[in-house]
Amino acid sequence: xxGITQSPKYLFRKEGQNVTLSCEQNLNHDAMYWxxxxxxxxxxxxxxxxxxxxxxxxxIAEGYSVSRExxxxxxxxxxxxxxxxxxxxxxASSIGRDRGPTGELFFGEGSRLTVL
Amino acid sequence: xxxxxxxxxxxxxxEGNPLTVKCTYSVSGNPYLFWYVQYPNRGxxxxxxxxxxxxxxxxxxxxxxxFNKSQTSFHLKKPSALVSDSALYFCAxxxxxxxxxxxxxxxxxxGTQLKVEL
Numbered sequence: 001x002x003g004i005t006q007s008p009k010y011l012f013r014k015e016g017q018n019v020t021l022s023c024e025q026n027l028n029h030d031a032m033y034w035x036x037x038x039x040x041x042x043x044x045x046x047x048x049x050x051x052x053x054x055x056x057x058x059x060i061a062e063g064y065s066v067s068r069e070x071x072x073x074x075x076x077x078x079x080x081x082x083x084x085x086x087x088x089x090x091x092a093s094s095i096g097r098d099r100g101p102t103g104e105l106f107f108g109e110g111s112r113l114t115v116l
Numbered sequence: 117x118x119x120x121x122x123x124x125x126x127x128x129x130x131e132g133n134p135l136t137v138k139c140t141y142s143v144s145g146n147p148y149l150f151w152y153v154q155y156p157n158r159g160x161x162x163x164x165x166x167x168x169x170x171x172x173x174x175x176x177x178x179x180x181x182x183f184n185k186s187q188t189s190f191h192l193k194k195p196s197a198l199v200s201d202s203a204l205y206f207c208a209x210x211x212x213x214x215x216x217x218x219x220x221x222x223x224x225x226x227g228t229q230l231k232v233e234l
Contacts, residue, residue: 004159035224040125042206042226043160058221090159102167104150105222107159 002027006091006108013078013085013115021076021111023091030095032074033105036060037088046089049074078113086115118143118211122225129197129232137192137228139207148210149190150222151181153203160206166190177201197232204229 004025013019025032031050035043045058049068063082068074074093078085089111095103119142129135141147148167152160164175171183181192192205207225 006159033222040226043224045221048221088157092160102148102165104162104165105152105160106162107152109159110157112157 004091004093004106004108006089006111009109009111011111011113013113015115016080018077018079019113021078021089021091021113023074023076023108024072025074025091025093025106026072027093027106028071029093029106030071031093032068033092033094034058034064034066034074034076035090035092037090037110043090046076085113088112118147118209118223120207120209120223120225122205122207122228124228125226126229126231129230131199131232131234132196135194135197135201135230135232137205137207137230139190139192139225140188141190141207141209142188143209143211145212147188147190148212149181149183150208151175151179151190151192152206152208152224154206154227155203163192163205197230199232199234202230202232 007022033048034046037043044060046064047058047066049055052071055066055068065077091108092105094105121140150165151163154160163179164173166173166183174180179194183190204227206227208222210222
């Protein structure tokens with residue numbers, strides 16, 4: 001089945017540690033996104049990538065890093081510089097650039113990060 | 117800048133009654149509008165979208181939405197609510213005037229919790 005796979009679903013981290021969240025898609029989509037969800041704040045865009053080897057900062061990129069070495073993969077690293085990393089993280093993808101604006105996002109099931 | 121407002125944090129409705137979840141938007145060009153649904157600890161699922169054409173858009177699970185340009189609204193509706201519709205609903209917008217230079221971003225509202233009771 002085509003879709004987006006995020007792992008791990010739950011992750012615990014000690015303060016000062018970097019963690020990497022995995023996101024893989026087999027939908028052949030060009031664009032991929034990372035969102036952060038906090039209660040009552042909706043979804044906020046962290047980073048996005050419209051093509052391999054290129055990515056852009058979103059609205060809350062500080063303390064995060066990404067890479068896009070393969071079309072299928074868009075891992076997110078939450079660094080120790082992120083002041084409040086406890087949140088629900090959602091990865092999404094959408095169809096290629098020419099039809100991109102009208103295409104809906106397809107989401108993974110999310111990864112819940114808790115900092116101890 | 118593009119923005120979306122969902123003025124109600126929670127909507128309560130009895131099963132079998134019609135439901136409406138409100139959404140208003142602000143863009144400089146023409147809007148591309150979307151509704152998504154989220155069940156607890158899950159990702160978002162796409163319900164429907166308005167790109168152009170008919171103002172009434174039909175989507176998944178019996179949901180529909182009405183685009184109203186003069187009121188800059190895109191309210192989600194369903195004629196008869198089910199208990200299983202209880203979830204968190206998000207409205208989202210893209211501005212077609214801001215699609216270049218990395219502007220292909222979707223802005224989400226803060227979400228409306230729908231509670232359908234027997």
